[in-house]
Amino acid sequence: VQGFDDLYAAAYPRLVAELTLITGSAPEAEDVVQEAFARALGRWRAVRDLDEPSAWVRRVALRLAVSRWRRHQVAAAGLRRLRAAPALPKEPDLEDVYLLALMASVPLQQRAALVLHYLLDLPLAEIAEILGVPIGTVKSRLARGRVALARELREVDRA
């Protein structure tokens, strides 16, 4: 498929890194990004004509990640009822990326807002559209995310 392989080679590492920051899990990031690329390939004629096909892939990957996160929350709630601790993902290859560990304490939807805003510099309106929430919700998620992250960053800095 003309152009698809080029897009994949160029955008895959960047998107996986973005989704890793959002999901906190490199394997899960790879999985949702690959799934998003598969969906792009399935409708490549439409996707290739977009201004930024990689933005379309990012958006799909992000929605997949949010959808999975919701299910994980349900599963975690079930485990809590059974008094069992949910298994936390381990990222042995990224242990030195301390921001990744710190962001794990921030809810995924706040992480997504933080990454889209501070890493990708997307405007609030576009973040709201991607996440499917009002702009006010994006603002509150950014504010809460910053506060939560500040707490974690200060503890690390003190240590």
Added chain:
Amino acid sequence: VPEDLQEPGEDALRERMRDAHRTIQARVVVAPVAGVRHRLRRRWRLQGALLALLLIAVAVPVTAVWRQHSSVARLAVATASAGDVVAVDLTPAGPAVVLLNLDNGRPVRTLHQFSHDPTAPQLRGLDTDAQGRVYVALGTGPACSSDVAGCGPRPATCGGRVLRLDPVTGDEATVLTVPADVGLWGVAVSPDASHLATTQSDCLLSFGDRHVFVTSSESRSSWSIGAGLPNCHSLADVHFTADGRHLSAVYAPAATADYSGPSGTCAANGPSTLVTVPALSSQPGWDGAAEQLPPGCVITSAAPSSQGFLQLRLCNPSGGSPAPDMQGALDGQLSVDEISASYQRLHTISLGSCQDGGEVTSVNPSRAAISVYRAPCARDQDPPRSQLYDVDLQAGSADLRLDAIQGYAQFPDLAPARQGG
């Protein structure tokens, strides 16, 4: 504002995030793009499978709702009487393996009661050996990773086991387990119980791409049959023949070139027919003796009999394919045939129109049991029905033993029972 609730500088946060992103990106290993293409093909196949599931949910019992109880009931000690068959009974409490009295269409003994435990393996098929022991296929998975169409199966979330129940001694044992990367969909046992054939797939929600895995309890060896079949085939209703040296199956070859059907699915198979292959050697395909059918006819179920085989034959009177329409109705004429081992027709009994096929098994040389699910016919408004027939092959009659209005077959799986006691 307390110090630890103050926000970090936005520029600092932005810079830290970019650092982290650069570090992670530098360590990302780009997965081969072929994996994305494979994933897309799998999605297409799964969407096709979902469509098939939608149709099957209307047309035949949904085995997906059967669950094994986490603490299974003790096996009842029982022997069969003349006229009994072993059946899966979809009871309100959950699926049960029962002895079914064909004289009145009622279960007489429960051999094993399962319940609707959503976390337990699903009951996916059964068979009996010459001693009357019952072999039950319990399959797991796949787990879904997505709530979109196709489910997005997670790799290595399948697996299962074959449970053997002895109605006489009450013993039960697991005789075969399959790993998590294998889907288990059915079981057949040779009459002398020396060989076990399981219908397997890779761990995808695929209704078409199955093969058979045969294990020998004598040589402890195993081999596959049909593992190299092209995608989009169908292989179902696998049984050992009476001599234990062949496997019969309702087989439909692939009719499309690898997911090239509508919307990239393989919703269309070729016509399904009875094909018998050598059981004691491996082969990549399902090449064997195939029954020749008139145009517009398919075989929906087949099982060995003393004369050869019993089969349910569904024919479209207009000669077209009797494939299900979107309502799940087939509008076909259903007949039960007894055919010889060389596929010569010995008896034929009509079971009427608007049938969706079902399940057939031999009770004794002159008697057969048939469980059918009758979906609403396109040209009438009859509600769906579950029916059980007692077939006298010599007299050419089929007596109705159960006729219930319900959206599934009451006895979706049948097998011969040992008689005596």
